[in-house]
């Protein structure tokens with residue numbers, strides 16, 4: 001059983017030692033998603049819908065883009081995980097986002113927040129902070145987004161959805177944010193950092209060209225929701241596994257890609273076809 005391979009021991013330090021535990025765990029999480037095919041409700045921006053749904057499908061999950069307040073009370077309890085993304089936010093979407101988070105909490109289902117461009121405008125920052133108050137299981141953002149949530153202020157240097165900081169610049173902010181909020185915080189970038197405010201786990205997989213594919217971050221946040229759906233009591237581990245597996249799929253996809261458009265396609269194919277030996281050989285996770 002894939003469940004048996006999911007370890008909860010304290011991780012060892014260093015890539016080599018940690019990988020002995022983390023790589024099989026990442027594979028086990030993917031196997032669980034493939035076998036359980038969890039229904040993942042996504043409330044997400046218009047840019048990301050297609051890539052996000054296809055990422056979830058190729059991993060074995062079952063995506064549904066459902067955002068109407070008229071459907072959420074009936075639909076959200078059926079989902080095993082919820083992904084809420086603030087990317088093309090307008091005031092009329094916010095009540096549905098809040099309701100879905102509240103229903104997920106009532107049903108004890110994990111939900112994941114993607115605070116797209118949190119520091120870009122005061123409207124967006126306020127909305128993202130209100131969502132944080134609803135206690136997501138995990139919040140995943142780039143360096144700029146996590147720093148904006150931590151500081152609670154608009155960033156005058158903001159470039160909208162793209163980060164102006166490296167993920168490493170936001171590690172201390174991520175730890176503090178995790179301690180304050182009780183959520184696991186993931187900062188994505190060349191290295192992804194995942195923290196509960198105490199432990200910090202680092203994922204070294206991925207390729208720089210992911211930054212040239214819009215909604216790659218949105219899609220990996222949805223993948224985190226799927227991994228969390230099959231292992232809700234291990235949020236750090238499930239989040240690290242999702243980021244590593246997505247990164248591995250991008251590395252394999254990069255071998256045949258001719259640019260961002262073909263990488264998008266080959267990443268989806270690689271995620272669908274990923275086998276155990278390749279995953280075990282490529283996952284690179286360590287602890288700070």
Ligand SMILES: Nc1ncnc2c1ncn2[C@@H]1O[C@H](COP(=O)(O)OP(=O)(O)OP(=O)(O)O)[C@@H](O)[C@H]1O
Nearest residue numbers: 142188189190206207208210214215216217218220
């Ligand atoms: N320089 C890099 N090298 C390797 N992987 C990277 C690099 N930059 C980003 N990634 C990977 O790309 C994915 C998206 O992360 P990123 O930080 O770009 O998200 P984002 O800014 O929220 O993206 P978007 O808003 O387009 O959805 C993650 O899986 C991350 O690990």
Ligand SMILES: Cc1ncsc1CCO
Nearest residue numbers: 045047087088116161215
């Ligand atoms: C480009 C873009 N604009 C709003 S959301 C989005 C997708 C990447 O976050």
Ligand SMILES: [Mg+2]
Nearest residue numbers: 116161217218
């Ligand atoms: Mg993003």
